[in-house]
Structures are given as C-alpha cells and as structure tokens.
Amino acid sequence: MPTLNGQEGARASVAAIHRRLVVPPAAPVGRVYVSFEVDKEGRVRHPQILKGLRADVDSAVLATMRQLPRFVPGRRGGQPVAVSFTVPVTIPVKKQP
Known part of the structure; x- marks a missing residue:
C-alpha cells in the first residue's frame, strides 16, 4: 500500500x-466519497467524486485532492504499482489544533 508521512494511504x-x-x-x-489512484511515482491521479454533497463542496474536495x-x-513483488x-x-x- 502507498504511504504518506509514514501512514497507510487511505x-x-x-x-x-x-x-x-x-x-x-x-x-x-455529510460525507463526500472520492476515488483516486496513487500511481507508480506516488502522484495522485484521476480524482473523482463518487457521492457528493453539493457542487461547490465537491469542487473544493477535488481541488484539495490535486494539492x-x-x-x-x-509495491508488489518489489516493483512500484x-x-x-x-x-x-x-x-x-474540524480543523486540527
């Protein structure tokens, strides 16, 4: 599984x-459900909203995904996947202190 800052990807x-x-x-x-791929180089690719709340909220989530x-x-068998x-x-x- 991909990692970020030492934590599992999801x-x-x-x-x-x-x-x-x-x-x-x-x-x-509510909740926005977003799908995406972490490619072989570790970049976030193809973010898309699967279940959204409202168009402006969904757009904010997608913009954040791109950042x-x-x-x-x-890795699988030692090769990046x-x-x-x-x-x-x-x-x-809720913002963290």
Whole structure:
C-alpha cells in the first residue's frame, strides 16, 4: 500500500485532505466519497467524486485532492504499482489544533 508521512494511504490521504480542505460557507453536513489512484511515482491521479454533497463542496474536495503531496508508491513483488482508493471526506471539517 502507498504511504504518506509514514501512514497507510487511505488514512493518510483523509488526514491530508482534512488539513488542506477549505469548504464553502454554509456547507451542508455529510460525507463526500472520492476515488483516486496513487500511481507508480506516488502522484495522485484521476480524482473523482463518487457521492457528493453539493457542487461547490465537491469542487473544493477535488481541488484539495490535486494539492496532495506525493505518496511513497505501493509495491508488489518489489516493483512500484498503482493503487486505487475510495475515501470518505467528512463535512464540516474540524480543523486540527
């Protein structure tokens, strides 16, 4: 599995999204489900909303996905491989102190 900051990819990606995400004012409460791929070089590719809340919130999540840092790519048999993820992003985001 890919890693980011020493954490497994799904958990690390949700934490990284929550740290960076700025939601529009009066955003509804709920979850946005986003899928993406971490490619062989560790880049986030093909983010897409699977289940959204509202167009402006969904756009903010996608914009944040494009800003994520590189992951350490996943490996199979010692070779880097692309790995797909689907993660929930909770809205409203509670900022970490």
